[in-house]
Amino acid sequence: MRYLLLIFVSSFLSLLSGRVVTASEIQTPNLVKQNTLRSTSAQSFWPEAQRLVQDQINLINRIERAIASDDPYGVFVSEGKITLHQGEVERFLKSQYQNPALLCTRTNGGITPAGSDLSVEQAQVYCSLYASTAQLMPLRPVLERRQATLTPNNPLTLSRSQQSILAVPPQKLPSPPTSYVAPEPPLVGIRAKTPISGYQPPIAPAIAPPQQATTTLASAKQLLSQAVASFPSATSFIDAGETAKLKESNTYGLDQQEPQEYENFLSQPNTGIARVLPSGIVNSQPMQNRLIPTVAERFAYPPLLRGIGGDIAPTTRSSGRISQEDEFTPRFAVKLENGNFQIAQRGLDYGFIMDLGEVPLENLDPTLKKVRALSPQTRQFFLNYRPPNELAALQVDRQRFITGKLGEVSVSEPVQQTTALESAINRLSPDAPVVLNHTYLMRLVQFQVPEVVLNRGTVNREQRRYLDQILETPSSDALVAFRPVNRRPDGSYTVLWRVLNQFPDPQIEDLEKYVNLQ
Template identity: 40%
Template sequence: MRCIFFSFLLPFCLGSVPGNTQTHHYNAQYYPNQNLKAESASENFYTMASLLVQEQINLIARIEQAIASPDVNRMRSVRGQLTVHTKFVENFLNSQYKSPKTLCNSRADFATNSPLGEQLTESQLKIYCSLYASSQELLKLSPVLDRLLSRRGELALVRQLPLVTGERQLDPVLSIAPVQRPNLGKLAVPFSTQEPNLTSPALPIIGRTAKTAIADYVPPLQPAIAPPQEALNIVASAKKLLTTAQVEFPSGTRFTDPGETSAILERFSYDIDPQEPQIYTKFLELPGTGIFRVLPDLAYHRPPNTLQNRLQASVSERYPFPSLGNTKGGFTPSLTLQMVGERFQLEHPGVDYSFMVDLGDVPLDKLDNRLQAVARSTREFFLNYQPPKKLDDLQVERRRFLTGKDQNWNLSTVILTNAKAELNHTYLVRSLQFQLPEIMLSGTQLARQAPSTLEQLQQMHSSDIIFAFRPVRRRSDGSYTVLWRVLNQFPEPQLSDY
């Protein structure tokens, strides 16, 4: 009977339970699911937005390269990528709110008055509008890229793109030949494709006119391309907007700067590793010493039948050769060492020349200015050699070392300007470098008694230095890391036939 009575009162007791207790129990079941959905939507926003921001950073880097490059295919690629990327950004923004222009141009407080206030946080709204603004800013590049594309078409062949996938069209003249389609991932074919491949250019003859390898041949002038200031301003503005967006992402979000990546890869290709100077700290503390990377000679020369912006810094300008002495009147003696095939050789502009010998495994710190650790015949030749005083004789002497012919120095071996590369061998070099005046480098016949010629010759600087170098590391690309040391410096050689 008692049980029946309590069972009768139970519904009334439950009905008298305060409503907030039931509400609390309901919220405990509902809000966890709602929080999971909110977190999922938030993570999805950050994921998609970060991908678009990173892609826009990459696109800007490609645009910066294209506007400074003479390659028409690179310009065509970024023009199409700009259109595609803008559409992706537009779709993402519209999926969050149908009118990003109205939302982002409003001066109202996003967090309180925005229709997205309940969906996105304040940081997400800033990302949303920064991405929209940067995308609209980049759209201003479309007419600029179109103009630049038309100018690039004056340098190289512009092939038509297919209208649809798999389209096949025959040549209007040769009906049996299909139309060739471009590969925008490769360099466009320049119009000037008759450039000869002179692997070993002839030595210049200074002070007189001389025949060339190809009669009346004039090398093609490379284009000088300066990025338009209008494009640079747009890119700078878009970068600033993207920087504003990046700081609003969660702390764990990372973005890659293509410029930094390219700089790292370039240093990896042309410069020594950062830890290498630390390995040889004790040696580098000695006076007149250094360390640098000897590159293949192809790294310093433009391949034939290709285009290059002559306003851009070359490899030798970005990674200059080490200096062997003090600068005088704009002249600095340099260690212009390169790899020519499998041999070490110095670059010899003008009438510069040098000669070297392989000393074998002789430590650099064992060498001194008197070359006591060197064989007697080699030591006497390096210390007692006297360069010619006349320009014509100087050029004849230069050819003796280059060819190894007509050497009457009473030595058992031929002395050359190059030597076979061997790891952990030490090479002894005597280098003579001259700062010739422009009138001599022009290739014209010199008026030997002209006052202007005499005045320029009196201002000529030169150097005569003995140094040694030792390769300590070889890379897979054929380059070497070498240690070098200046051993002796002779008085500046002078030309006395003017």
């Protein structure tokens, strides 16, 4: 009996120890598997979160472009992208924690709730991504309404037996815009015939982003900035909006190294550097959103007069009733047209250009006596030409230079109208063929015509006491030399210029004839 009891006790202990060992052997792989999953989840958090944050940055930029455009398909695509992005974010959030609302509600002061394997930084990214995605969802109905307003409605055709239910006949839409090979220069203060009788040019759309969408996107951007700040320092994100601005600057502006390359020349007063673009790039589309600045407005012609430090030199001030932003500044208004440098025809601006050949800009002086390419008659005309002081005569001179039919023009000093002088004048025009590293001489006359004159507006009795200020027309008359020094693959040129001389500002003395006085 004694031996039987010992055998039973030993067997029981061995079985008990075997069960314990078996349980530990079974539990150990489960713990290892759980720890492995947690480690894998923690390692995959940052790459997946970075991808989703980058996708949301791109989505916000896409929505901003869509709500400011007149393209309904861009709005449609943005709405679909919101739905797809929401699904991806939800799957990612639930893979890290099953209840995102609970986690982000309890996460306070850098403390994550129990049961979460996320670090403090990961929890901040988690909650910022959750909140920013929730901000984008209310934009879907806004985009749906915007898409409905932008989509063109095709008119329904009625059969012969049906009658229109409209009490008022439908409004006749304007004709599509007509593109001319060489548009006529504008006339100021004169009513001219239109090229097509009865032609009504279409009105460019004015599409403003909805205020609700703008506020929502700003809030989502702020939440995303908090998420970006919580990522490791080595993580980088690409802002599509900033990238587009940089790309646009490289497309239409100067390279960063170009001003440094010509630093010695640009250190002199009244010098500058600019990029001359083809007219096809500068001219905007006729039916684009008129609330968005055009390329010509975003990359305006550079100011001509600069001091040694690069500051814009003082120019003619406009009326004290006009803001400082509207002050007149002479500009290097030159563009490319069919392989020629051409003076931009804006308002009453005009001038004439001549190719001097390979003459260094440093060798030119205000008297032009060292320029062998200029005949005495041509040099005399460049220095002594005088713009008329009446609007009608001024526009006649302007048309003569544009068409090349100069005839007799005014000069500041009495000269004999000889055959040589007429031949020299007839060789001048507002454009000249482009030749790299050639120097061009340009006489540039510019005006800032008041809006009341451009539109032939009305000046009432109360405003007549300020008539002199209302009709004030700042102007400039400059002798400029410029030289193309680099050609881009897109056909644009980098040019250096130098203002050789400034003539007295031309005055227009009869502008009151071109406004309606009450």
